[in-house]
Amino acid sequence: MGSKRKEVTLQDNISTQELWEEMLSSKGLTVVDVYQGWCGPCKPVVSLFQKMRIEVGLDRLHFALAEADCLDVLEKYRGRCEPTFLFYAIKDEALPEEDECFSHEKDDGEDEDVVSSEKSCTLAIIKPDAVVHGKTDEIIMKIQEAGFDILMSEERTTTEAEMRLFYQHRAGEEVFEKLVQHLCSGPSRLLILTRTEGTEDVVTAWRNLMGPCDPDTARREQPDSLRAQYGTEMPFNAVHGSRDAEDASRELALLFPSFKFSDQVLEEPLDHEEE
Incomplete structure (x- = not known):
């Protein structure tokens, strides 16, 4: 009797420090929805996440859920009433030059040109x-x-x-x-x-x-x-x-999900609380 296939989920649930560290080592861009236990994760963005992941590719874009009360690293986000998203990106140095960008296809099926730059943008x-x-x-x-x-x-x-x-x-x-x-x-x-x-x-x-x-x-x-x-x-x-x-x-x-980042790789979570 064959084993059951592992269910593929859109957003990984990060509930332990071990899973958090594993998430941080994932190549590509990871978007973490930090939520409060009393209100749950943000549901309206799920359809957008699904569309983005289909366009970009399953191995380049990842989404995760993390309850602030479960992880000490998220202590400063506890008690907030607004949605909070953290962005982490790790460049895969092993990828060949032509595969180092996030790309997607147009609705008509033709390949969309990927714009790249070695300069700050x-x-x-x-x-x-x-x-x-x-x-x-x-x-x-x-x-x-x-x-x-x-x-x-x-x-x-x-x-x-x-x-x-x-x-x-x-x-x-x-x-x-x-x-x-x-x-x-x-x-x-x-x-x-x-x-x-x-x-x-x-x-x-x-x-x-x-x-x-x-x-x-x-x-x-x-x-x-x-x-x-x-x-x-x-x-x-x-x-x-x-x-x-x-x-x-x-x-x-x-x-611009098809834009190739060369020198603007994010290494820290974005937490802008002031304009």
């Missing part, structure tokens, strides 16, 4: 309020004039599930729902930016070009910034940019 989003007013081309021109190279450009409407993950570090803030709904309200232009010249790193340079988050503040302090020129009021401030290199890696992995 950041995410830029031209938000729906700027796109609907026809300002996309103007903003892109200003981005290029400022010395940025655009490695990838895609216009699409993001999903609510994507944006809840995207802004999960702000889930406890009053503005959270407004941010999520605004980014889902219409098409955005998603860009991967890098720089070929200049002393500033690409993340800092892009944030300086955007200007202060509030358009009114931007008009007073940096009138030449993009938010001063194209933003109206919060959260309609025309553009988004990653806060730092870790945030850029997380956001790019979420919105």
Whole structure:
């Protein structure tokens, strides 16, 4: 009599320190849903996780569940009421060059081009309020004039599930729902930016070009910034940019799963509690 086949689950349940350490040694990207025993793990993202894992591949993207009360390493996340996701990535040095990236196929079955870069990159989003007013081309021109190279450009409407993950570090803030709904309200232009010249790193340079988050503040302090020129009021401030290199890696992995990371491999969990 043959043995039963082991059931394949989407999310591994990490309940002991041994399983936690085993999870940390997994090659590829691992997304850990840290939940509280009294409310359980986040269910709305499961369908998104399933879609992402099918696209990326079973051996490159992993999902896990971990109850904060069961693991000492998660002590600082205990008692929280908002969803918390930690991201860990380990590059597999044994993989051949052509297999070192996460890739997926288009709906029509044709292979999608994989964009790669040896330079530091950041995410830029031209938000729906700027796109609907026809300002996309103007903003892109200003981005290029400022010395940025655009490695990838895609216009699409993001999903609510994507944006809840995207802004999960702000889930406890009053503005959270407004941010999520605004980014889902219409098409955005998603860009991967890098720089070929200049002393500033690409993340800092892009944030300086955007200007202060509030358009009114931007008009007073940096009138030449993009938010001063194209933003109206919060959260309609025309553009988004990653806060730092870790945030850029997380956001790019979420919105551009086919992008090949060369020098932006995450080594620490992302725990942004302040904006």
